Amino acid sequence: MSSDPATNVPALRCSQLRKSYGKVIAVDGIDLEIPRGSSFGLLGPNGAGKTTTVEMFIGLQRQDAGELEVLGQRWGQGSDDAMRARLGVQLQETQLADKLTVEETVRLFRSFYTRGMDAAEAVAAVELTDKRSARVNSLSGGQKQRLALAVALVGDPDVLFLDEPTTGLDPQARRMIWDLLDGMRSRGRTIFLTTHYMDEAERLCERVAIVDHGRVIAEGSPEELVRSLDADQVVELHVRDLLDEDKLTAVPGVRSVKRRDHVYRLRVAELAQTLPGLLATLQEEQVDIQSLSTHEPTLEDVFVGLTGRGLRDG
Amino acid sequence: MAEPKRKHPLLELTKARMLEFVREPEALFWVFAFPVLLALALGVAFRERPEQRPHIAVLEGDDGVGLVDPLSSSHAVDVSVMPEPEARRALRTGKVDAIVRLQKPGGVAKEGVTFIYDASRPEGRAGKTTAEDALQRALGRPDVAAVEEETVTQPGARYIDFLIPGLIGLNLMGSGMWGLGFTVVQARNRKLLKRLAATPMKRWHYLLSFMLSRLFFLVLEVGALVAFGWLVFGVRVTGSWLGLALVSVLGGITFAGLGLLVAARPRSVEVVSGWMNFVMLPMWLMSGSFFSYERFPAAMHPFIRALPLTALNDALRAIMNDGLPLWAVWQPVAVMAAWAVVSFVAALKLFRWQ
Numbered sequence: 001m002s003s004d005p006a007t008n009v010p011a012l013r014c015s016q017l018r019k020s021y022g023k024v025i026a027v028d029g030i031d032l033e034i035p036r037g038s039s040f041g042l043l044g045p046n047g048a049g050k051t052t053t054v055e056m057f058i059g060l061q062r063q064d065a066g067e068l069e070v071l072g073q074r075w076g077q078g079s080d081d082a083m084r085a086r087l088g089v090q091l092q093e094t095q096l097a098d099k100l101t102v103e104e105t106v107r108l109f110r111s112f113y114t115r116g117m118d119a120a121e122a123v124a125a126v127e128l129t130d131k132r133s134a135r136v137n138s139l140s141g142g143q144k145q146r147l148a149l150a151v152a153l154v155g156d157p158d159v160l161f162l163d164e165p166t167t168g169l170d171p172q173a174r175r176m177i178w179d180l181l182d183g184m185r186s187r188g189r190t191i192f193l194t195t196h197y198m199d200e201a202e203r204l205c206e207r208v209a210i211v212d213h214g215r216v217i218a219e220g221s222p223e224e225l226v227r228s229l230d231a232d233q234v235v236e237l238h239v240r241d242l243l244d245e246d247k248l249t250a251v252p253g254v255r256s257v258k259r260r261d262h263v264y265r266l267r268v269a270e271l272a273q274t275l276p277g278l279l280a281t282l283q284e285e286q287v288d289i290q291s292l293s294t295h296e297p298t299l300e301d302v303f304v305g306l307t308g309r310g311l312r313d314g
Numbered sequence: 315m316a317e318p319k320r321k322h323p324l325l326e327l328t329k330a331r332m333l334e335f336v337r338e339p340e341a342l343f344w345v346f347a348f349p350v351l352l353a354l355a356l357g358v359a360f361r362e363r364p365e366q367r368p369h370i371a372v373l374e375g376d377d378g379v380g381l382v383d384p385l386s387s388s389h390a391v392d393v394s395v396m397p398e399p400e401a402r403r404a405l406r407t408g409k410v411d412a413i414v415r416l417q418k419p420g421g422v423a424k425e426g427v428t429f430i431y432d433a434s435r436p437e438g439r440a441g442k443t444t445a446e447d448a449l450q451r452a453l454g455r456p457d458v459a460a461v462e463e464e465t466v467t468q469p470g471a472r473y474i475d476f477l478i479p480g481l482i483g484l485n486l487m488g489s490g491m492w493g494l495g496f497t498v499v500q501a502r503n504r505k506l507l508k509r510l511a512a513t514p515m516k517r518w519h520y521l522l523s524f525m526l527s528r529l530f531f532l533v534l535e536v537g538a539l540v541a542f543g544w545l546v547f548g549v550r551v552t553g554s555w556l557g558l559a560l561v562s563v564l565g566g567i568t569f570a571g572l573g574l575l576v577a578a579r580p581r582s583v584e585v586v587s588g589w590m591n592f593v594m595l596p597m598w599l600m601s602g603s604f605f606s607y608e609r610f611p612a613a614m615h616p617f618i619r620a621l622p623l624t625a626l627n628d629a630l631r632a633i634m635n636d637g638l639p640l641w642a643v644w645q646p647v648a649v650m651a652a653w654a655v656v657s658f659v660a661a662l663k664l665f666r667w668q
Contacts, residue, residue, distance in 0.1 A: 089512040089513075091508060091509055094504070094505045100333060104333065107320075111322065112514050112515040155514075
């Protein structure tokens with residue numbers, strides 16, 4: 001895919017990356033190394049510094065401190081256009097020109113790249129062929145996002161940056177984008193995506209870094225991160241009145257308890273052994289249970305475990 | 315490996331600009347239909363009327379005593395007989411230009427007449443002079459010198475001749491500034507500029523594409539007004555067509571540069587609209603599109619002539635109306651070129667991509 005001789009150079013690398021806007025620290029010392037051909041996800045709540053990190057990687061912002069390399073090269077050293085030519089970008093909130101059609105838009109972006117695919121090919125790759133003559137303002141949210149993807153792909157990039165690719169889309173449109181991204185992953189492209197949906201990160205990324213307040217608080221494959229919870233199951237307990245957390249921790253088999261509002265999240269080793277004891281305790285305490293559910297641990301649980309907050313709490 | 319075909323980015327960008335423009339019906343109206351309608355309305359309102367005779371009122375009671383007949387027989391004035399209050403009202407509203415009254419009620423004209431008119435109105439003075447002249451002759455005053463008249467209508471001296479170049483200038487300013495400013499700021503507001511900045515697109519290609527699409531539409535804009543003026547009002551281009559074309563192109567470039575400068579930083583359409591009006595309003599009023607800037611105090615003229623629209627209007631009129639060659643308008647051309655260069659350089663320096 002790449003003509004770069006130094007193929008052992010990582011696709012993306014940064015160390016001690018920092019960026020502030022006035023007094024607000026957006027990125028506070030991030031280190032990342034993303035090998036070629038892998039798919040990497042930056043997972044975190046809104047305002048965690050994900051977009052700022054992406055914008056520094058694609059050369060739209062300069063870091064205040066730290067090092068940053070894209071395919072072994074740095075921004076501002078005279079090869080910016082050559083670097084841009086190898087990156088495909090889908091930015092959050094970009095609205096493409098309303099009055100142009102799908103095909104005109106893709107063809108316009110195609111003209112900026114010396115190599116790449118045919119406009120029609122890129123339109124077909126995101127399954128918009130039957131909409132190719134439609135104006136951008138007549139597209140649905142999911143179709144607009146697929147067009148943004150086509151525009152990101154048309155230069156046949158080595159690295160594809162996707163900033164919140166499915167935010168605001170309905171489940172069906174999200175699944176369609178995921179399927180498209182699955183296909184792109186299999187072609188050996190490096191994918192760097194940001195998201196605050198843990199299911200998206202679990203589905204699309206080989207490796208994930210969880211960021212909060214501009215720092216990486218955990219990194220690994222989704223499986224590793226979930227395994228680090230040291231829990232087989234998670235019990236979510238929604239109650240009307242709060243109760244003594246120690247009573248829950250004292251139930252045999254409960255590893256830890258976290259509370260958000262009226263919801264307790266219990267990490268448990270063996271569900272079958274823990275549940276009877278838990279129910280007995282709840283009965284004893286005369287707890288008014290709104291709901292009780294159990295699930296396999298997810299990245300969301302990892303985030304809650306690390307921060308005590310939910311991913312969507314911001 | 316066969317590379318898929320791609321067009322030059324400048325070509326694609328220019329094409330995109332033009333498609334976006336023609337798919338905006340409102341923009342088409344303001345650029346093409348509005349100036350023509352304005353020219354039509356103003357051309358009709360200020361059309362050349364057939365020579366009008368002064369309208370003189372004779373008071374009721376003074377008629378039939380040697381006042382109406384001498385005045386009417388001269389065919390130099392129109393005479394109406396009316397009661398005094400009505401005559402005074404007609405004078406005030408401009409329906410009659412002067413009132414003539416016998417000094418002695420019930421007397422005759424030879425015993426003396428009084429003219430009542432507004433000396434600050436040219437029509438009043440003309441009416442009084444013409445009516446007096448007719449009366450004196452009818453009563454026997456001899457003409458001393460033999461007088462011959464030779465009346466002419468100077469081509470290019472009508473209001474519509476003055477107006478059409480002014481409207482061309484105004485339109486080049488409006489479409490250049492709005493066309494660029496609005497589109498650029500909207501693209502910035504929609505984060506499209508940021509997205510483009512993340513591609514290897516050459517940034518000057520983007521800015522140049524606005525110029526190129528402007529130049530294309532400029533031919534149509536100027537053409538529409540010149541053709542309209544010629545077909546409907548017989549406004550002629552007395553100078554060279556090449557001169558007109560070059561001055562128009564320079565005007566288009568100047569205002570595109572100014573539009574780019576105004577749009578270089580604002581993030582919202584509201585803000586850029588405010589700046590656009592702030593920049594354009596003084597030129598609307600002072601640059602002599604609708605009336606000559608000679609009406610402003612002479613001390614202001616150097617400032618007014620330094621405005622780009624004044625320079626464009628002056629150059630267009632010199633070529634269209636006065637038939638002057640291009641070299642004779644080097645001063646306004648230099649003023650425009652200076653504006654174009656300065657605003658372009660400043661816009662490129664200040665331009666905000668995100």
